[in-house]
Amino acid sequence: MAHRSRPEVPGPREPLSRDRIVGAALVIIDEEGMDALSMRRIAARLGVQAMSLYNHVRSKDDILDGVTEFITTDMHMPQRMTGSWEDGIRSIAYGFRQASLRHPRACELVLMRQLSTPTALAPVDTMIAMMLDHGFDEETAVHALRLFISFQVGTLLRQFHSTSGPVGDDKDGAERESVRSAYFAASGFPAVAKVAPILAVNDHEAEFAFGVELLITALRELAPVGQD
Template structure:
């Protein structure tokens, strides 16, 4: 009669293993991911994981399924490609915001993790429907994903910069020489305001308009 293995918090399942792997990567980064490290997170022997996840590739697949499960992509190809491109970028950004380190891991391993190719396929489809050839479609797909990820990186860096300023953030620029930094001192208030959604949508409009202006 087989025994059900338990970790420190109950029955060991594939879902718990994948959840522990996602939490591990988000906390410690992709380099920390290993079957042994995940077993340590769960308080079980590493060999017990293989009853549910046969290898690291299967673990990555499970992580991709979990992280990208909420990637709500526009399915209607009758919609204008600009609308679909905007929705793809917004959807990918939402997912990347929830699990930034796992999303980066999945994208960099997309060939090994077919589920991670979901946004790639949709990006290529949108570029094709916009009238671009194969090589250009690949570059546009990469640019689409890069903008979604890059916007989050910029938000993080912006928050870190603002957190380092004194309470009167705009006043911190008062010590600058206005002759050397006329625009910075003039727009000090605006530079210290943080509105990530407005910034993202502004950049998204620029990005889509630039794609639309490319020759077919």
């Protein structure tokens, strides 16, 4: 499948293929969400009968696997990372995040769906291989991978379901910050009130960067002596 941030869905005269079907599914998810996706909805988008889709895909689950593969491929992860393992983790972390943010409504599918295809497993292999190449033992590499995935799931889902975005220079942002800060300050909880101005701000990029660096700092305690 071609590397592009959003698949194109050619006109109905173009030959039907798995790539076209997956592309149509991703467009529907991006525009309307997962609940809108169905075989009939995909077929209507492509201008074909629903039964004709089964000549190219096995089922809706097969299509969802294809969407997962597309977003995973959009990370552009190499098979082997160069440089330090710290920079490798940063590269994988931000690559995964950026690919997910390009398709926020489909991101939950990638994060929560079992990685059961070779394409979807590629970034997993990249991270494990990177850690093994730098001398981490196999158990630590797997633990780090799972912690990394949990962190990605948590930060992305929190951002997608957040009721308030990061506060900017706009008037609405300043008002939102003021309202939230006042609410926390008057909550009756001393610790919450003390940090109210900070707690009122949702800077998802800053929180993500903090988490990545904290993960790297923790892994340094487990890094083999003499390894980069």
